[in-house]
Amino acid sequence: MKFRGLLFLSTRYLRSKRRERGWSAPLMSVLGLMVGVLTLNAVLAVMNGFQLTFIESILEVSSYHLQWTPPQPVPESVLQRLRTLPGVRAVEPYTETQTLVYGSGGDARPAILRGLSPLAWKRDPQFAHHLTVLAGSAVPGKGQVLIGEELARTLGVGLGDTLRVLALQNPHFSIFRPIYTTLTVGGIFRTGYYEIDVGWLFVTRETALAGLTSPQEEKIGFKLIHEDDDQAMMKLIAKTAGAPLAEFTSWRTFNAAFFGALKTEKTAMMFLVGLVFLVVGVNVFQSQRRTVQEHTEEIAVWQALGLDVQRIRKVFAWEGLGVGILGAVLGTVLGILVAHSISHVLTTLQDLLNTLLKAFSGGGVTLFSREAFYLPSIPARVIPQEVALIAGFAIVSAALASWLASSRVTKIVPSEVLKNE
Amino acid sequence: MSDSVTHSPTLTTPPLLEYRSVDKTFTGQSEELPILKGLNWSLSPQVSASITGESGAGKSTLLHLAAALDRPTSGTIFVAGQAVSQLKEKELSQFRAKTVGIIFQFHFLLKEFSVAENVWMPAWLAGESKKIAQVRARDLLAQVGMEKRSLDYPGILSGGERQRVALARALINDPPLLLADEPTGNLDERNSLHVQELLLNLVSQTKKTLLLVTHDHVFARRCQQAWRLTAGTLVPEEKP
Numbered sequence: 001m002k003f004r005g006l007l008f009l010s011t012r013y014l015r016s017k018r019r020e021r022g023w024s025a026p027l028m029s030v031l032g033l034m035v036g037v038l039t040l041n042a043v044l045a046v047m048n049g050f051q052l053t054f055i056e057s058i059l060e061v062s063s064y065h066l067q068w069t070p071p072q073p074v075p076e077s078v079l080q081r082l083r084t085l086p087g088v089r090a091v092e093p094y095t096e097t098q099t100l101v102y103g104s105g106g107d108a109r110p111a112i113l114r115g116l117s118p119l120a121w122k123r124d125p126q127f128a129h130h131l132t133v134l135a136g137s138a139v140p141g142k143g144q145v146l147i148g149e150e151l152a153r154t155l156g157v158g159l160g161d162t163l164r165v166l167a168l169q170n171p172h173f174s175i176f177r178p179i180y181t182t183l184t185v186g187g188i189f190r191t192g193y194y195e196i197d198v199g200w201l202f203v204t205r206e207t208a209l210a211g212l213t214s215p216q217e218e219k220i221g222f223k224l225i226h227e228d229d230d231q232a233m234m235k236l237i238a239k240t241a242g243a244p245l246a247e248f249t250s251w252r253t254f255n256a257a258f259f260g261a262l263k264t265e266k267t268a269m270m271f272l273v274g275l276v277f278l279v280v281g282v283n284v285f286q287s288q289r290r291t292v293q294e295h296t297e298e299i300a301v302w303q304a305l306g307l308d309v310q311r312i313r314k315v316f317a318w319e320g321l322g323v324g325i326l327g328a329v330l331g332t333v334l335g336i337l338v339a340h341s342i343s344h345v346l347t348t349l350q351d352l353l354n355t356l357l358k359a360f361s362g363g364g365v366t367l368f369s370r371e372a373f374y375l376p377s378i379p380a381r382v383i384p385q386e387v388a389l390i391a392g393f394a395i396v397s398a399a400l401a402s403w404l405a406s407s408r409v410t411k412i413v414p415s416e417v418l419k420n421e
Numbered sequence: 422m423s424d425s426v427t428h429s430p431t432l433t434t435p436p437l438l439e440y441r442s443v444d445k446t447f448t449g450q451s452e453e454l455p456i457l458k459g460l461n462w463s464l465s466p467q468v469s470a471s472i473t474g475e476s477g478a479g480k481s482t483l484l485h486l487a488a489a490l491d492r493p494t495s496g497t498i499f500v501a502g503q504a505v506s507q508l509k510e511k512e513l514s515q516f517r518a519k520t521v522g523i524i525f526q527f528h529f530l531l532k533e534f535s536v537a538e539n540v541w542m543p544a545w546l547a548g549e550s551k552k553i554a555q556v557r558a559r560d561l562l563a564q565v566g567m568e569k570r571s572l573d574y575p576g577i578l579s580g581g582e583r584q585r586v587a588l589a590r591a592l593i594n595d596p597p598l599l600l601a602d603e604p605t606g607n608l609d610e611r612n613s614l615h616v617q618e619l620l621l622n623l624v625s626q627t628k629k630t631l632l633l634v635t636h637d638h639v640f641a642r643r644c645q646q647a648w649r650l651t652a653g654t655l656v657p658e659e660k661p
Contacts, residue, residue: 005546016533301529304490305543306518306594308510415491418525419481 006311010318017291029284029323029398030330036276037331037394038338043273044266044386045339049379051262057193058258059251060130062112062200064092064221066234067249068241073215078241082222083123085240087233090124090223092116095205095213102164103155111151113165113201115208124223131202135159136187140203144186150198152188161185165201167212179211194374227251277394280327281401284320288405292316299409300417313409320402324395332391339380343368346378435502436463437598437630438487443496445482456482458653460496464646466597469624469631471641473658474650480634483650484600487632488521489513501597518547522591522629524620526603528583530575536586537562537571544593554593561589565619581612588620592627599624601633605640617643 014026059065068074074093083091095115100108121128121139128138131146136159140146145163157163167179183203190197209215224233230250238245252259292299295316302312338345350367357364368378445457456479464470474480485491486498489505497504501520508516530539541558545551562568565585575583584604591599604620605613617640624631633644638658641647647658 005542009546012533297529298531298533301531303514304488304517304523304529305590306514306516306547308514310510311514413491415482415485418490418529419485 006314006318009315010322013291013295013315014319014322026287026319026323029280029287030327032276032280032283033324033327033394033398034331034334036273036280037328037390038335039276040270040273040390041332041335041382041387042338042342042380043269044390045335045380045382046342046378047266047269048381048383048386050375051266052381053375053379054193055259055262057130057191057196058255059227060126060223061191061193061196062114063251063254065224065227065230065251066222066237067254068220068222068237068243069247069249070218070220070243071247073218074220074241079220082220082237082240085233085236087225087229088222088237089126089225090221092120092124092127092221092223093205093218094120094221095208095215095218097167097208097213097217099201099212100166101151101155101201102166103157104161105156107155108166109151109154109198111148111199111201113145113167113203113208113212115203115205115213117205126223130191131189132191134188134190136185138187138189140186140207142204143184143207144203145183145207146187146189146202147185148197148200149188149190150194151201152185154198157185159185159188165212181211183207192375197374274393277397280394281397284323284398285401285405288316288320288402289408291319292406292408296412296417299412300414303412303414304418309410309412313403313406316406316409317399317403320405321395321399323402324398327398328391328394331394332387335390336382336387339382342380343377434465436499437466437501438632439463439499440483440486441497441499443486443498444494445479445486445491446494455653457486457493460654462648462655464630464632466630467628468646469621469633469644470646470648471633471635471644471658472648472650472655473635473638473641476636478650479653480650481602484523484602484632484634487598488523488600489516518543519594520596520598522594522596522599524584524587524591524599524601524604526606528575528580528587530578530583530586530590532575534574535571536567536573536575536578539575539586540571540589540593543590547594549594558589558593561592562586564623565589579612580608581615584608584612584616585619588616588623592623592629595627597630599629599631601631601635603635604633605635605637613637613640 018026079091079093082088097113099111099113101111102108118139131138133146134149137144138146145165147157147163152158155163161184163183163185165181165183167181168177189202222233222237224230230252234248234250235245238248299312303309346367350365353367354364440460440462443457443460444455447454447456472480472483482491486493487500487505489508492506496506498506500516503516503520505513505516534542537555537558540562541551541554544554544557559568559571562571565588567582567585567589570578570582575586578586588604601620605616608616620631621643623629631644633641635641641658648655649658
């Protein structure tokens with residue numbers, strides 16, 4: 001049977017069903033699916049927004065995609081060669097040490113101090129992009145430090161103030177030696193990720209090597225074009241540098257616990273919200289079973305007229321596919337709209353709730369707090385692959401339910417139906 | 422149409438329909454009910470034959486076996502040289518669409534479709550172009566006197582009209598074998614006679630082979646052959 005033939009029969013049966021039972025059953029299925037897709041898209045977009053803000057801040061500002069800990073400083077010629085490798089976005093040598101930072105009031109806070117080449121801000125534009133400078137210069141000068149907004153606030157320091165930094169130097173890998181240095185606040189930055197904003201300092205490599213760190217502790221950070229290529233790139237870089245693979249670490253390893261938790265959270269949320277598809281699937285299944293049952297006689301006649309059961313089955317399964325496609329398209333469009341205007345949606349909802357609450361109890365609610373979430377607005381990030389996956393899952397669940405329900409068609413024995421009549 | 426009754430099929434041409442050692446037994450909850458017992462019977466092309474018999478004798482079963490709507494317990498049924506009981510699902514559908522046309526006692530027109538659609542759809546769905554199927558349906562509806570009702574739905578037709586549409590539908594794919602299961606059993610006398618005339622005339626004009634199951638002995642005798650199903654086998658109907 002041609003596709004048009006299938007569609008013709010299917011729409012005719014849908015029309016007759018609508019005449020007999022109204023639009024309620026297919027409409028409820030479409031609405032259910034639409035709400036499920038909408039919710040899942042909106043929730044995941046917001047979740048992605050939060051998570052990617054954190055993840056990108058970590059990867060772009062602090063941890064890099066790959067870290068190499070060479071036993072001795074790497075010559076610039078090798079670094080230049082590594083910078084030209086396909087798939088490599090940036091290669092930056094840095095030194096790093098754990099410090100205690102004292103502000104003007106004498107309070108001490110732990111912070112990681114990283115020494116970078118002044119060229120790093122140019123060579124790694126994503127690093128510079130994620131390090132939003134609120135005051136002063138983006139690239140600290142000699143003896144200057146770029147300090148996180150929250151750390152500056154905690155220590156009570158501002159632009160031009162001095163900080164006392166205590167570091168433990170370990171030049172011979174045996175005895176730790178405390179080193180005190182005074183640095184001037186040359187700039188204040190913000191990443192949006194609290195842990196970095198409260199616990200990181202950036203200085204030039206020259207400043208860091210002037211007593212705080214030693215060249216022996218130098219590491220090389222790599223940014224990749226595709227962070228998921230980390231394993232293959234690690235092998236390529238190690239081979240090019242002539243270094244053992246054991247000296248390299250991937251972002252997956254040093255952030256495993258945190259990123260794992262975020263992934264688990266997202267999977268759990270997808271599963272829970274995705275349960276709505278199960279409900280819709282059951283609804284479609286029941287409705288379709290009833291339709292097939294009501295058309296037993298016609299199905300037997302179609303068989304007698306020469307239509308094979310699998311094709312007749314498709315006639316009845318089309319409805320599920322139609323419900324799936326319609327629900328998925330509507331849900332996707334609305335979901336993306338809601339995701340992109342989530343701040344506005346929440347503000348409107350908050351105003352509405354507060355108006356209602358004021359009328360009854362005088363109280364009020366805050367649906368999004370900038371302070372609590374440490375973000376100026378609700379971030380939402382729509383990932384096309386996820387949108388496609390959700391839509392595909394919605395369509396498949398409805399179509400599958402309909403297909404399973406239509407299996408009754410294969411159990412109809414035309415001779416029995418037509419004879420019994 | 423001749424009123425004479427012939428008691429043996431023509432043997433000079435290969436039969437269009439042949440039952441070879443066919444048994445059909447229905448299994449009930451506690452016992453087995455044999456309907457056909459070692460039936461050997463054949464029908465030559467372009468011959469009309471009627472089968473009468475008591476209710477429950479297995480007349481409809483005989484027809485359903487020929488239409489491949491049911492399978493024999495044992496034995497083989499040949500239609501136009503094909504062993505239909507051995508056909509696979511896809512081949513069965515092709516066979517039902519192209520080789521046999523069926524008319525039931527209860528018309529079984531599809532209520533969701535108009536008269537014209539009921540007639541042209543089986544041809545369209547069997548692979549014919551929609552236009553050709555519609556033209557052929559129009560001709561057939563004209564032949565059964567239903568062309569003016571082609572846009573109506575079966576629900577508003579009388580019993581006789583429905584059966585006339587069912588006759589047009591059975592002929593749409595131009596099948597060599599027409600199977601009619603008590604086509605007038607549900608009609609009053611006037612409509613019954615009208616349908617009988619139409620059926621026998623169309624069969625004669627289009628040179629079809631007809632196997633008719635009926636309780637109406639007068640109608641049965643209007644076929645070229647008249648048979649009676651009794652004790653699971655076919656015996657020639659005796660002249661009155």
